[in-house]
Amino acid sequence: MLISTPDFKFIDIQYFLAPGYSLTKFLKAYNADSQKSYFPYEYINTLDILNSDVFPPYDSFYSELRQVHVLEEESIQFNELIDRGYSEDGALRKMGLTNHPLEGFEKYDILSTMFYTNSWKLSDYLKYYNNLDVLPMISALENMRSYYNARSIEPFKNHLSVPSIAGK
Numbered sequence: 001m002l003i004s005t006p007d008f009k010f011i012d013i014q015y016f017l018a019p020g021y022s023l024t025k026f027l028k029a030y031n032a033d034s035q036k037s038y039f040p041y042e043y044i045n046t047l048d049i050l051n052s053d054v055f056p057p058y059d060s061f062y063s064e065l066r067q068v069h070v071l072e073e074e075s076i077q078f079n080e081l082i083d084r085g086y087s088e089d090g091a092l093r094k095m096g097l098t099n100h101p102l103e104g105f106e107k108y109d110i111l112s113t114m115f116y117t118n119s120w121k122l123s124d125y126l127k128y129y130n131n132l133d134v135l136p137m138i139s140a141l142e143n144m145r146s147y148y149n150a151r152s153i154e155p156f157k158n159h160l161s162v163p164s165i166a167g168k
Helices: 023-029 047-051 073-083 088-095 104-117 122-149 162-167
Strands: 002-004 009-011
Touching: 023 122, 047 122, 073 088, 104 122
Parallel strands: none
Antiparallel strands: 002 009
C-alpha cells in the first residue's frame, strides 16, 4: 500500500479510488487543470525510434493491451451512451465532458500539427506526454486534498484508503 521513511510517504493512489475507476475519471472528478494526452506505446519498439522526426502513423495509436484505438476511445464511449438512449447532454454529463468529444482523426491532426510545428523528435513528444501525465495528477491530488481538508480530514497523512477516510 505504501513505501515509507521517516521523512517521506509514497501512497498508491489506487487505494483512494473506487474499484474500476480510471485515472481519466479521477482527473475529471477532481477538476484537474489539464487532461492526459495520447501515446502510441506499442509503436516504440527500440530506443532509436525516439530520435525520429516523423510523427507516428494514425494506426499506431491502437492499443492491443486495451483493445481500443486510444484516439477514438472517448468518441466510441460517447456514441455508445447515445445508442443506449442518453441525450447528448446526458452523455456529456455521464462522461464528465463539457463539449462533444473530438473524433480520433481530429485529435491526431492536433497532435501531429503540434509535433511538426515544434520541430520535435519522438523523444520530445514523449516528454510532452509524460508532463501531461504528471501535471494533471498533481492538480487533481491538490484538489482532492482541499476537498477533504475543508471537512477537517487530512487524506494522505492519516489515511491509506477511501474506506479509512469513510470511517472518519
